[in-house]
Structure formats: structure tokens, C-alpha cells
Amino acid sequence: MAAVGSACLLVGLLAALYAVGSALYGARTGRRQWVVSSRRAMYALAGLTVGATAIIQAAYYRSDFSFALVAENSSTTTPLFYKLTALWSSQAGSLLLWVLLLSLFSSAVLFSTRRRHREIAPYATAVLAGLAAVFASLMLVYASPFEVLVNPPVEGSGLNPLLRHPAMMIHPTMLYSGYVGFSVPFAFAVGALITRRTGADWIRSTRRYTLIAWTFLGFGIMLGALWSYSELGWGGYWAWDPVENASLMPWLTGTAFLHSIMVQERRGMLKVWNASLIVATFVLALLGTFLVRSGILESIHAFGASTIGTPFLIFIGVVLAGSVALILSRLGDLRTEARLDSLLSREAFFLLNNLVLVGICFVIFWGTFFPLISEAVTGTRASVGPPWFNRYSTPLVLVLVLLSGVGPVIAWRRVTASSLRRAFLVPVAATAVTLVALLLFTSAAESTASLIMFCLVAFVISVVGQEFARGAAGRRTMTGEGRVAALFGLVARNRRRYGGYIVHVGIALLIVGVAGSSAFPEQRDVRLAPGQSMELEGYRLTYREATARILDDRSGTGAPITLGAIIDVEKDGERFQLSPSRNYFGSNAASAERPVAGFFEGEATSEVDLRWGLSHDLWSAVRPDLGVLDEAVRDADRRFAGAEFREAQGLVVAALAERYRRQAPPAQFRTLVSPLVAWIWIGGGVMLLGALTALWPTPDGRQRRVRSLYAARVGRELSRA
Amino acid sequence: MAALSTVVVLAAALVWTSFSAATQASTPSQVRASADPERSYELTGKVVNGSVESGAEDLRFAVRDRDGTAAVPVVYSGVIPDPFREGREVIVEGRMRGGTFVAERDSLVTKCPSKFSKDNQASASR
């Protein structure tokens, strides 16, 4: 079967190369059949990649360890969900995922635009197929998913326990969908530049795909942050780690792009800027993919020096250089159709919004690559940490939130005193009220930055609320609908606009969460024996008892042993329990000489327990102290060491776990009270809702289009009869 | 015009401060040989087998060069990342105080073995 899979990849590469050739030939000679043929080659590539993926997934399902990939990333004891999502935890698998997503997305786009963009589409096809060919070659030459082991092991290595969390399984696919998704507007932009059709048409068609990619990427970033907070033992959600940053950068420039194309559509301005932005977004997306696989930066994800590092970097360089050259050669066709009438206009504010977003991106870029920059400049590698990132990004984010409130209501071309009053009277009043309330009733004044943030958030929410209210009221006077119906009707008829406003609210809520949890967190690390308590922010936490579970991990990771604690919590008369724990997976490297000690020194992960709340989260993690078992472990090792250790290991380890539970030695606890952190996830959810609203296709247009096409066909056929 | 100059000024400020705010990456041998006690460093290396002692208040271990034996004792307090283990590569920030590397709280990052590279290096965890 592996041979068939390999064949799929090879034929897929050939199909992609053919697609490039036939698309270009069809474009040059004007013979459309070749363009159609190239599109079909793309469909074929999608089919082949789906086939190859199916073969691998089947191998995972069966635990077929003759596949090197399966042997290294799965085991017979891995739960099914993690078996089927283990594909992208390896280099070869993630390359395959890239090609799969690219071929599927490209097929979808090319199919839906098959009757349009007759000049641009062939070049876009060539670009997309070219990208697929590059990734397919990387796979075939450096990291094939279909490597076969001559002597398949009896048991696989299993999936890294840290990855055994539902969010971690979806997070890579979301990110990749985002990265890959940006290749579509990039390809169409390149096509538009080559053919000098630099009007807004290519944007209109590909805007939907840009928004889809942006949504996936944003969702993926959210999931990563959520995983970090609820799974890792440090209680934070963002560490300014190079790979985190690498995913955020294209999202920022993508956001800028989504805004500035509105200006190009309306006024024909910012053409060079838009072309550069989409190139930058795509190159950053490639860079994001690259950073995870190279060893050039010390990071949470940087998987050491990998084999595809250099060729990939060269590839990125070629893409960047080629795109820049293309833009420079077409500057004449990208000349602006209008000029800025006034600095106080929506066009100017959109440009400002873009500058701020690109500015944040630059800060992150500089900080992320600083080790390489400093090495080039001073000869020593130095790095900047989270304080530096926070210091420079915070003021820019503040400005961004302000702009997200001003942008939606400021007038096009130029503002007048009356339009300003009409737009901002209510929101400014609401903000002032909020400021006073915060100063009087909360301790928010302790952090100036947070105070400003909260006020700006109030500003944004009142602006958006006003837009909805006014829009609905206007609709009511026209259609006489009831309030609720008018609201729904308003959103339904103007999904892009109001979906966008909902996203702005989401961002505002997210910022509330970020501001609250970064300015006012409370943390305590203590060592407690059963019966002992600690206090934090009015909570009284008492370590009641130790727990030991055998093959009964609540979070479904399949861990053999789970040791934990039950904590009684009490505050203001309210009582509940938290049960953080630690999973012990043992390791396959546990040797025959130390079967038991080796188990406990194997892979272990922290299972956090936390209590969500709108005003704050109570978060706890435990690190059991296994010192009390040392003697018993040594004893067991002496008695059971030998070739038969595997059978004994399970029983002995289970017995020791039970002993830990009964003896309940003191354990190390970390407790956090994070104010408002839940609003980050809520805000993210609202952003997703807004994006989906904006993306939802309007049925009217589609129905009409289909009907008229049929009618046209009838007309044509009648004329022939 | 005003916008452009503000941007340039901000960018310049950024670039300037990054060089002074940065911590230098070093290996144990580098830090042993020539460490300025006033500067903070980012120490990278492998945890020496058998050197880990976890006390009530802190964690002590030794870090050696990736391909060498020169080692430095480290005193650390704070979150111990899940993959932390003897023989694994770690990154920790701190200063040298009389032959011992005193680490900043919560600054320990451990790389866990991965399948991505030729020699099984990989992702780190906080």
C-alpha cells in the first residue's frame, strides 16, 4: 500500500507540473482548452492527494508499523482520535497536509471561478500548481510519508503526550488552512499583475477566500493560546515565542489587507500597497510554515535542524524576489485613481489602521528574528523577551482599538462637523460614563494602560451598537418591519459590513481579556501537605487528599497512571473542588535494568484544573513529589529487573501509584487567579461569529445567477433549432 | 509626511532599544569563561545526567555544552516544564553568581524530543 501512496505523490507532482505548463501555454496562445486541461490536472492532483492521505490514515487506523510514519507517531495504545490526527505531528505528514489543503482549496477556487477571470485564472492556476509542485518535490526528495520499515516494530513510539489534547490536534490543521488559504489571493494577485488587469475584479472574487484563510488562521492561533493556558503548567496563553509570533504576523498583514482592499474597491486607491500586502502576507505564511521546521530560532516549537530547512528558505526567497520584481515592473498599471481628499476621512483612517497593523507586525518580526539580526550585526546571538514585545506592541494595540471604533463611522472623502457630531456624540458620552464608573467602582486605575483599554473597548462597543440601532431603525422606516425583524434583515442584506462590525466587537472583548489578565494577575506557588491550606484573592484552598488513577485519565489521553490532588476551595461561603493532576506515560526507553524508575522518569504532562468565570478564572496545577516512593522504586527495580520486565512493570507501577495515594506526601501547587481571561475566548468566539456572518453567501445573487444561466442556455439552444 | 516621519522615529527607537534590552545567548563554556555578573544571559545546553536535585524551594541541576563536557551548576525556581529531564536540551535565563548560574523565575524552557529532525531534536515547552 505504501508503494501506491508513493506513486500517488509522484504522479501528483507530474500532474502539478503539467498544470503549470498547460496553464501557461493556454494563456499565451489563447487556446482555452489547455487552460481547462490545467484545471483538471489540479482536480486530479487533489484526488491523488486525497488518496495518498487516505492510505496513510488507514495505516494509522490499523496501526500498521511497516509505515515508518505510523511507527514513530502512534502506538497500539494511542486512542483512536489521536491516531487519526497524528498525521500532522511529523514533518512528512505536515508537508502532505499542506499539499492536500492546497490542492483542495485550489480546486474549489478554480471550479467556482471557472467561467470568470479568463485572463487571470490561467496564471493563478500556474502559481497554485507551482506551489503544489514545490511541496510535493520536498516530500519526495526529503521527507516522504511513505517510507517503509523493513523490520516493522511490534509497538510504535506513540504520540508525544503533550500533544494529546483536542485543541492540539485541530490547531495545526487550522493554521495550515490559514497559511495555505492565503496562497489563493496571492496567486490571483500575481495573475492580475502579470496580465495588467489591476482593477478591483480579482479582489472581489478572491476576497471570500482571503477571509476564509484569515478566519482559519485566527481560529488556529486562538486554539494554540487556549491549549497553552489550559494544558501547560505555567498558566499563560501567549509567550511571544518565535513560532507563536510567526503565525500572528501573516494574520496581522492579512487583517490590514482585508481593510485596505475596501479602499481600492471604493476609490481605486492603494493598489501598490494592496499588491505588496498580499505578497507580504503570503511570504509570512510560508515563513510561519518554515519556522516550525527549522532550527534557526530557539523556540517552543522549533524542531531542531531539519532536513528541508535550506531548500525551503531558498524557495521563500525566490517567491519574495519574484513577487517584488513583478510589482516593480507593473508600477505603471498600479497608479492610483484618486487622491486623499482629507486626512480626516475614512480612506485616511483605513491607511492609518494599515500602518498600525503593519507596525505591530514589524515589532514582532524584529523581535522574533533579533537573534539572527544581532548575530549578523554584533557577532553574538542575543534575544529579546516578552517585556520588550509587550512594551512596543501595547501602545500600537491601543491605537488599533481606537481606530476600530472610529473607522466604521467616519465619513468617506472628508468629515464635516455635523457628521462627526452625529457619529461620535453617543459613543464618546458612553466612554466618559465608563471611565467614571471604572474609577469609582473598580481598581482599574492601578494600571493606566488597562484603564485606557477598557475605555476604548466601551467606545468600540457603543459605536457598533449605534450602527446596528441606526441601521435597523432606518430599515424599519423603509419596510415597516418589527424591531427584531429589521435587525435580522439589516444584517442579512449587508453581511459583510455587519459581520465586520461583529468582528470588531469580538476584538474589543478579546482585548478586555488580555488587558485584565495581564495587568492584574495573582499567582502563588506553594508546597502543601494534606490538610494544609493557602489563601489567594479571597479563596481558601485546602489540599484534601491525593488521587491515583490507573488507565482512567479524565482527559482521554490514554495515560497509564494519573497522580493528582483534590483541593477543597472556599470563598465567601461558596464551596467547590479542583482536581489538578499529572499524567505519567512511562517511556519506551525504560530499560530492563530500571523498569520502574524508568517509567516514572518517562514522559509526564500536567493536567490543569480550572474554574471558568466571567470575572476571573481560578487555575491550579500540581506537581506530585515522588520522593516518598524512591525506596520502593529501588526495591522493585532490584526485584523485577530483567528480560520479563514489561509484564511486571504495569502491576508494580500501579501498586506504587496506589501507595502514593495512601501516603499522600506534600506536593507542589501553583495557583493563579486570572481576571477577565475568559473574555479572550469569548471575544475569539464573537470574532468567529462575525467572520462567518460576513462569509455567508447571499442566496439572492446566487439564485438569480443560476436562473439566468439556464435561461441563457434555453435561448441559445432555441436559436440553434 | 508627518505619518512617515513618526513611523521612522518609532522604528529607530525600536531598533535602538532592542540591542540594549537583549539577553545574550551563551553556552556553558562561554558563561564559565567570561560572564559579566551584571548582565543576564540565555544559557542553552543539555542537562547533565545525575545532576538533578529537586529541593523544597528550588531545583538544582547542571547544564553542559551540547557537544562537550564543560558544565555549569544552575539554581532555578518556578514552573518546571513537563518535558524537563536529564539529557534534554534546555534554555534558561539568568545571571552568573560566583560560579553558579542563578536563573530567573519561570524562565526554564525545555526542548522535547521530536520526530522532525535527523537527530531527534525538537519542540520546547514552558
Added chain:
Amino acid sequence: MEYALAVIVLLGVVALVVAAPLRPGAEAEAKEDARRAELEAAKEAKYREIRDAELDLRMGKLSEADHRVTDRELREQAITILRELDELAPEEQPAAR
């Protein structure tokens, strides 16, 4: 052996798929459908732009004078598109709207 066989079979399938449009005769109809689809999309987009401008006027984001100018431009452009659409199929059924 299995590999070579699979490659040949798959290549054959792909060749069939991509060669289909290259057979003579499939060309003519595609052209007109494409032009029509292009114009329909442009028309929809133009209508949306006109509606957006109206909404902007109502919400105070476009001044009366600016809206008059913009609206006139957009409607002229829409008329051009409709005229081109009509030219495409002189016997088009009136129901198709």
C-alpha cells in the same frame, strides 16, 4: 514492482482526465458562458455598490453631494453592463432576471 504498476495506472487515469478538454469541439460554448458569468458577477457587484452607497448616505458616512456623484457614476456603469448582457443573447427570455 507494485510501485511501477501503480505509477502507470495512475498516470493513465490522470492523462484521461486532463486530455478530455483537448479533444476538438469542446471550445465554442464555453466562451459565451464565461462572458455571461463575468457580466452577471459584475452586475451583482455593481448593484451591491449602489446599495452600499445608499446605506452610507443614510448612516451619515457619505455626504449628499458625494452620494449624488457616486450614485450617478455607479448607475451609469450598471447600465453599461446590462447593455452588454443584452447584446450577448438577443433572444433571452424575459423571465431571466
